[in-house]
Amino acid sequence: MTNLYLSCLGIFLLIFMATLSIAGPIVTIALLSAILISSLAALQSTSTASTRFSYRYTLYFIGLSTLLTIMTSYFMLPNLSDLFQQNNSAIIGKIITLAFMPLVYQMYYKGILCVQYLFFKEPTLPECSDLDSANMPGCSMLIATRNEPFDVCKLTFDSANALIYPDDKKEIIVVDNSDLDHADYLLWKNYVEEHAKNNPKTSYKFIHRNGTEGFKPKNLDIAMEHISQDHVLLLDADSTLKKDTLLKVMPEFIKDNKLGYASLLIKGTNQECNFFSKICCISQNMLRYSMNLIGQTGFVIFQGHNSIWSKKTLEAIGPWLEMHKGEPMIVEDVAAAVRAYFKGFYGKSIWVESGEWVPTSLRECEAMWMRWTYGNMQITHKYIGKICRAATMSFKEKMDILNQMFSFSYILTPIFAILAIIQPHVSAFWLAFMVLTQLPSLLYVIGYSRHNKPKSVSWIKWVTHLYLAFFCHEHVY
Known part of the structure; x- marks a missing residue:
């Protein structure tokens, strides 16, 4: 299963890199999202595993998040450099891109986890007699x-x-x-x-x-x-x-x-x-x-x-x-x-x-x-x-603790919104990333809804409750 997934991911990345020269910002971000969703196969193969210190977890969670972060920074850099070009300070754009990387990384790390939430099947424990x-x-x-x-x-x-x-x-x-x-x-x-x-x-x-x-x-x-x-x-x-x-x-x-x-x-x-x-x-x-x-x-x-x-x-x-x-x-x-x-x-x-x-x-x-x-x-x-x-502690366990202590990726949401206003010619690029920052909580809401909707509650009322809980979850996650 691991080799199959890596082969599919490698082919997908080749296609992705081949389209960089012709893809617009929306297509680019759609491809980034597709890579994120493609991690589902790997996540399913590890969902019932309990082995620690496994290279697979580092590969799936850490490696994929790092790869997506590098790609995202690659697309951000020219737009941020262009923003400060008029002041002959393009170096500022590079510094800001570098400062964004930990937050972007955490956004993808949470996103991969949330993809798992949609399809994860809780393992059953045998009951002793x-x-x-x-x-x-x-x-x-x-x-x-x-x-x-x-x-x-x-x-x-x-x-x-x-x-x-x-x-x-x-x-x-x-x-x-x-x-x-x-x-x-x-x-x-x-x-x-x-x-x-x-x-x-x-x-x-x-x-x-x-x-x-x-x-x-x-x-x-x-x-x-x-x-x-x-x-x-x-x-x-x-x-x-x-x-x-x-x-x-x-x-x-x-x-x-x-x-x-x-x-x-x-x-x-x-x-x-x-x-x-x-x-x-x-x-x-x-x-x-x-x-x-x-x-x-x-x-x-x-x-x-x-x-x-x-x-x-x-x-x-x-x-x-x-x-x-x-x-x-x-x-x-x-x-x-x-x-x-x-x-x-x-x-x-x-x-x-x-x-x-x-x-x-x-x-x-x-x-x-x-x-x-x-x-x-x-x-x-x-x-x-x-x-x-x-x-x-495994490397992933350390990253999990740090993610718990520094859960700041949602700071990117208002920043991307402001950048979309300042750079109207590439506003679609920044707005698409702003939507991407909401992906973890959105996936959590969808996953929770699939498994927990009370039969006695109408869909209108249920969606209203989920809508309010979504913003509450945005605040705490």
């Missing part, structure tokens, strides 16, 4: 909470408690730092402790601490002192799980002792709260899916919850609470994943659905993304040098 589960390792479930509504916490606890697995191999640990006068604190505490009395085979622990120092990472570190099982399932206060989750995921850790964590597919479950949450669910689901898709052939982004870790990996990477320049690392999840790769472990995308609650207001959504953005900057500042030098 009751007999097999008796030989599976145990799993502790950690829930960190603070001033949460009891109904929400109860939903998460009941979901974890209902997992099909031997009772003596399950453990639920709640570390809560709610204010003691919070209305639902005692309800939550009593509910957990009541289960401890009624089900002695499973261990239940409710641990309370005062204050907010160290935030959620501090709660997790306290919980780690009490776990008794070999693996840890991390849950947020609004997480939900399918009953067979452990039966499907735990065998993955038996297959490879270097598997550090398994990241479940996360989907929003509170879409009916209000109109904003409905739109946010669509956007967030696309984002979560893309994270799992990236991890299929590259770096697996630990998303903070709904993931299972091996205890030995957590012991190797150290405490959750990590400081940088005297401040706690805000996105302790991504930092932990990076440290796991440094220690020789790796993550894996697991296509088992799990639930979360998405923000229900613009203020909540803004706060979430500000926190993530600041946290990614912390990780960049602290780890970028070590990431680039790490021998325990």
Whole structure:
């Protein structure tokens, strides 16, 4: 399959180069897009693979993106040089072209990933039998909470408690730092402790601490002192799980002792709260899916919850609470994943659905993304040098992390629009590239629509929701 694809791609590139002298800007960009779409054959051949350090991934994702970037820069250079020719400063056009290259590269890298989204088939995991589960390792479930509504916490606890697995191999640990006068604190505490009395085979622990120092990472570190099982399932206060989750995921850790964590597919479950949450669910689901898709052939982004870790990996990477320049690392999840790769472990995308609650207001959504953005900057500042030098990570895994930290390709959209106005004689060229910058999100919307349209929703309403989610996804992707 690989040789066939390379042969087809080589023939296609020869045709492409032969038409350079006669092709206009629209045809040229159409050919660039065709090369992008032609990567589908390669992506399908790797969609179910789990081998790391494979040259194929570098060839398909890194090589093809680089080739397209060089071609695009070749067409940009004369137009940008012409723009500054009147000031006898054509060198400025070359400098700008060079500055554009990383952004153009990221645009194509995302585009190739999004092509995969359209046709990717989620691999199915075999479920171990009751007999097999008796030989599976145990799993502790950690829930960190603070001033949460009891109904929400109860939903998460009941979901974890209902997992099909031997009772003596399950453990639920709640570390809560709610204010003691919070209305639902005692309800939550009593509910957990009541289960401890009624089900002695499973261990239940409710641990309370005062204050907010160290935030959620501090709660997790306290919980780690009490776990008794070999693996840890991390849950947020609004997480939900399918009953067979452990039966499907735990065998993955038996297959490879270097598997550090398994990241479940996360989907929003509170879409009916209000109109904003409905739109946010669509956007967030696309984002979560893309994270799992990236991890299929590259770096697996630990998303903070709904993931299972091996205890030995957590012991190797150290405490959750990590400081940088005297401040706690805000996105302790991504930092932990990076440290796991440094220690020789790796993550894996697991296509088992799990639930979360998405923000229900613009203020909540803004706060979430500000926190993530600041946290990614912390990780960049602290780890970028070590990431680039790490021998325990593949080249594509490094590129995936950098793509996560520097997702700035959409800056090109307004720049191309301005260039189309300034250079009306080649406006079609710049406008075509402006459309190309929207390709990743557009493909995500199309792919999401194919698999997730509710039967009860009319096409008009559904397209309206997708239209709004498209711009929300543009902001966050």
